[in-house]
Amino acid sequence: MNTLLAPFTLSDNLSLTNRIVMAPMTRSMATDALVPTQEMAEYYARRAETGLIITEATIVAPLAQGYPNTPGLFSEEQVAGWKVVTDRVHERGGKIFAQIWHCGRVSHPVYLGGELPVAPSAVALSGRVPRTDGIQYGTPRAMTESDITAVIDAFALAAANARRAGFDGVEIHGANGYLVDQFLHWETNQRTDAWGGSPENMSRFVLDVINAVKNEIEHVGIRLTPVGYLHMAENPKDKAVFDYLLQQLNTCGLSYVHTGSEDDRVFNYIEGSMTQYIRRLYKSTVIASGSYTPERAVTMMENGDADLVAIGRPLIANPDYVGKIQAGLPLTPYHNAMLNQLV
Numbered sequence: 328m329n330t331l332l333a334p335f336t337l338s339d340n341l342s343l344t345n346r347i348v349m350a351p352m353t354r355s356m357a358t359d360a361l362v363p364t365q366e367m368a369e370y371y372a373r374r375a376e377t378g379l380i381i382t383e384a385t386i387v388a389p390l391a392q393g394y395p396n397t398p399g400l401f402s403e404e405q406v407a408g409w410k411v412v413t414d415r416v417h418e419r420g421g422k423i424f425a426q427i428w429h430c431g432r433v434s435h436p437v438y439l440g441g442e443l444p445v446a447p448s449a450v451a452l453s454g455r456v457p458r459t460d461g462i463q464y465g466t467p468r469a470m471t472e473s474d475i476t477a478v479i480d481a482f483a484l485a486a487a488n489a490r491r492a493g494f495d496g497v498e499i500h501g502a503n504g505y506l507v508d509q510f511l512h513w514e515t516n517q518r519t520d521a522w523g524g525s526p527e528n529m530s531r532f533v534l535d536v537i538n539a540v541k542n543e544i545e546h547v548g549i550r551l552t553p554v555g556y557l558h559m560a561e562n563p564k565d566k567a568v569f570d571y572l573l574q575q576l577n578t579c580g581l582s583y584v585h586t587g588s589e590d591d592r593v594f595n596y597i598e599g600s601m602t603q604y605i606r607r608l609y610k611s612t613v614i615a616s617g618s619y620t621p622e623r624a625v626t627m628m629e630n631g632d633a634d635l636v637a638i639g640r641p642l643i644a645n646p647d648y649v650g651k652i653q654a655g656l657p658l659t660p661y662h663n664a665m666l667n668q669l670v
């Protein structure tokens with residue numbers, strides 16, 4: 328386990344005590360004003376022994392919401408709430424990034440004060456909105472040029488707020504079929520202007536978001552799921568978009584690229600796992616994630632597939648995950664019922 332417990336330098340002025348990252352996990356436990364609570368501060372502080380905590384996805388603007396009680400980073404009250412969280416994590420020697428998020432079409436007017444969700448194109452999402460009485464997703468409104476500018480500005484403001492709230496950095500949520508990812512896939516991006524129609528144009532939105540966010544906070548990572556296809560139909564043409572984007576990311580000065588949640592699968596057309604594909608094209612720090620046991624994580628790192636591993640559900644079941652690994656103690660298995668409480 329020494330491989331997992333070895334320190335890691337994320338950048339000149341950001342060192343991690345080990346290579347275990349807490350994966351971002353939505354818990355829907357913020358207040359109705361989408362403010363983080365003291366209970367959330369204690370939940371994160373209990374996991375401060377991980378090398379880096381990435382918070383649950385945190386919305387960048389009111390119209391970014393898609394689930395109940397997900398925290399935000401756009402009001403002063405939210406900044407103050409997050410400051411309590413980051414202080415508690417820092418007191419315990421931890422490092423913490425905020426995952427900043429816009430749901431795009433994975434939302435419904437019930438969360439948006441009656442307004443339609445926005446997306447690159449007006450392409451309907453089918454399926455039931457979670458935690459509702461059978462409400463169905465619908466067709467979003469295609470973003471205008473000024474909507475796009477406003478959302479990029481909202482990401483920048485959330486990053487500035489994250490800095491003021493004491494975060495060590497931010498992770499842009501570019502995965503799992505949410506707004507940033509919607510620009511990167513042919514099913515959801517059918518634009519014929521500068522924001523669609525080619526890998527270069529489809530990557531423009533995320534590259535502009537990265538640029539705007541980097542102007543506000545030093546350490547910026549991104550989470551991507553090139554073949555994740557959550558909330559999205561598969562299209563083999565998508566690979567060319569990620570081939571282009573991942574190479575562009577080499578010159579963006581990112582802290583890392585983080586795989587989304589499917590590393591227990593190998594895909595023929597990317598010749599390996601999602602992490603191996605990212606590793607081939609992106610030449611700096613990579614975080615793997617998805618169903619990793621400590622043993623599999625060690626093998627994956629010793630293969631050179633990634634530098635860090637993000638652990639999700641096992642960290643819900645084991646707040647003392649790092650201590651247990653250090654002491655060689657067995658891990659408590661995760662159950663979905665554990666999501667009902669912030670332990």
Ligand SMILES: Cc1cc2nc3c(=O)[nH]c(=O)nc-3n(C[C@H](O)[C@H](O)[C@H](O)COP(=O)(O)O)c2cc1C
Nearest residue numbers: 350351352353383384587588616617618638639640
């Ligand atoms: C309850 C829950 C909430 C999640 N919320 C997020 C999220 O807010 N942002 C995100 O990028 N991934 C989210 N994920 C995916 C996790 O970050 C992680 O990739 C996934 O759980 C696979 O890792 P694991 O097998 O170690 O749990 C969530 C997963 C779970 C179980």
